[in-house]
Amino acid sequence: MRPLEYRRAEDPRRAVTAVAGRPGAMFLGAGTNLVDHLKLGVARPDLLVDVSHLPYDKIEPRPGGGLRIGAAVRNSDLAAHPLVRQHYPVLAQALLSGASPQLRNLATTAGNLLQRTRCPYFQDVTTPCNKREPGTGCSALEGYNREHAVLGASEHCVAVHPSDMAVALTVLDAEVRVLGSGGERTIPITELYRLPGDRPDRDTVLKHGDLITAVDLPGLPMAAHSAYRKVRERASYAFALVSVAAAVQVRDGAITDARVAFGGLAHKPWRAYRAEEALRGVRVSAAPGDTLAEATTAAPIAAGGAASTGENAGGTSTVEDLRAAADAELADARPLAHNAFKIPMARNTFVAVLRGLLREEGATR
Amino acid sequence: MDASIRLRVDGQWRTLDVDTRTTLLDALRERLGVTSPKKGCDHGQCGSCTVLLDGRRAVTCLALAVAHDGAEIVTAEGLADGEDLHPVQRAFLEQDGLQCGYCTPGQVCSAVGMLEEVKAGWPSQVTEDLAGPPELDDEEIRERMSGNLCRCGAYPNIVAAIRQGAR
Known part of the structure; x- marks a missing residue:
């Protein structure tokens, strides 16, 4: 050092x-x-x-709805905050699935957003890595790439973004407040992160010296029906192979609005706009006994194994529609040598999370 | 580059000069001779360096000492009142919640911090109802203690010890 x-x-x-x-x-x-x-x-x-001692340690309701989360708020305080648990369960769940309790007690909101990939080659200075040292090559491309990207990668970098919190913030359409040399500005979180392209050393659009001061959550009633599910190699304290954050709104037996983002698939949290489009208008059948009514949210899906949703041989059209929506998003997925499993895993996790939310919606209507 | 800092460690104020690159763990162990926090992985992955930092459980291997000037630190040693052990420490002995003991000071500090988090109503990843007060069953204990690894595999008795300590 x-x-x-x-x-x-x-x-x-x-x-x-x-x-x-x-x-x-x-x-x-x-x-x-x-x-x-x-x-x-x-x-x-x-x-x-x-900057951890600057006065950015508050979580405050915003006039007109929503929350302002200070950049120095600890992950554990954010996950435990009553308004977050009540109005943005996807965010609380994402935070609680990340790191360990004694890390969450330290880790800050801005630090979580700006953490770097856990690609083993990025963290090993004896190996080439375009993200760490531009121009040296990507060791993961032809090496160990089980944990790497299947969407939006480039020949220069196949790393994935590690944050769970950022995936939840992506479905919530959060905005990141930034103080730079030129003053204050706001960046939608969907525009904060970059795809690697030929500059994988740059994770975000931030400039050197830009300081994140807060994250703003919009007032979003549908976020009360939201969830985060993370699939990984062990039950706790590991980074995601695949994760899904989602929120849905159902009116008169059909999905009227849906927001979905994937983690673990790309260089940034992957907002699934195509899947969202396909979900709008899907009829929700929740008759007792049909496959939608089955409990699907409790058990974690074993890594590499079949999802608990199974094949649903006699499945309802709703489930077929959910699968089709996932497939619409994953059509462009390009697996590497060791991570083809991520594509069906992402689809199955997507279906499981959506089914869980629709079941919950059905129960509360 | 050196910096002068003050830490309150197990009830006693200590002043020391540290290189700015020194972690809190190294400051405690190598500079102050407080060796109950253990260096396991030194990368935040094993939890054996866990202490109570300003009242909350935290790993000390990924914290810079200079960034915690003025902090209050309680280690496993400081949880006991002389020979009079903390109830969680007693429970680890009575339930045989250890084999080699290397991870134990971190486990004990983590358990004490965890019980405070439960008391404050904090949910975990396995809490079914995010709104309600969490109920500390074995599944909750395991999830909430997932940041502390035990290479001897004493987990069943660690869970039993924490169950006892929570009473």
Whole structure:
């Protein structure tokens, strides 16, 4: 590790100036990802500006509905907040499925958004990696790529974004508030992350010195019917192979609005606009005894195994429609040597989450 | 580069100069001789360095000491009042919740912090009803303790110890 200067920021604008004016400077939140990168040699800053003590630690209702989440709010506080649990269950569930409790007690909202991929080659400085060192090549492309992308990847990088929280924020149409050298601006979370293209070293559209100050959630009544489901190699404390965040609205026996995003499939949380389009208008049959009424949300799906939804030989048209919606989104998926399983896993998880939500909707109507 | 910091460790204020790159774990162990937090993976994956940091359980291997100037830290050693053990520590002994013992100080701190989180009504990934107060059954204990690994595999007795400690 190279020598490191540390400054505790007292003022947001001065923090931005300090980092923007020095190429080797970085912001420090809790450091749960960055300190690891210092040890591994993945990050080599010469100045850390600690922004975790700035007054961004509040969760506040916004006039007109919605919530403003401060950038320094800890993941555990956000997941436990009564308004989040009540109005945005997908967000609480996504947070609670991430990391471990003693990491969530440290990790911040902004730090969670800006954590880096867990691609093993990115974290191993002895191997080529275009994200860590542009131009050196991608070791995962022809190497171990079980955990890697099936959507939106490039020949330069097949890494996936690791955050669960960001997948939930993507279906909620959250907005990210940013303070930069030019002042304040707002970026829709669906535009924050980049696909790798030929610049996989850039995860986001943020410029050096841009400081995330808050995340705004819109007032979104349908978010009360939302859920997050994560499929991974073990029951807890592991990154997603596939995850699905979804919210639905049903009126008069049909889906009138749906929002879905995938995690674990791409370089960014993957908002499934095509699937959403296909879901609108789907008739919901919830007669007792049909397959939609079966419990499908409780048991986690074993990695690589068949989904608990099974084949539904005599399945309802609703389930067929859900599958078709998933397939519409996954039509462009391109597997690598070791991750073709992600495509059926994503489809099955999508169907399981949607069925669970529709069943819940049926029960409350 | 060095910085002067103060930490309140197990009830005692300590002042020390640390290199800015020093983790909280190394500051405790190597600089202050507080060795109950253990270095397992040193990458935030095993939980053996868990302490109560400003009242909450946290890993110390991914925290920079300089960023926690002024913090209050309670380690497994500080949970006991001399020879008088904390109820969770006693439960680990009575339920035989350990084999080699290396992960135990982290397990104990994590369990104490976890019980406070349950008392505060925090849900977990396996909590069915996000609105209601969580009920601490074995499934909840396992999920809430998933950040602490035990290479000896003493998990069944760790769960039993925490069940006892929660009473």
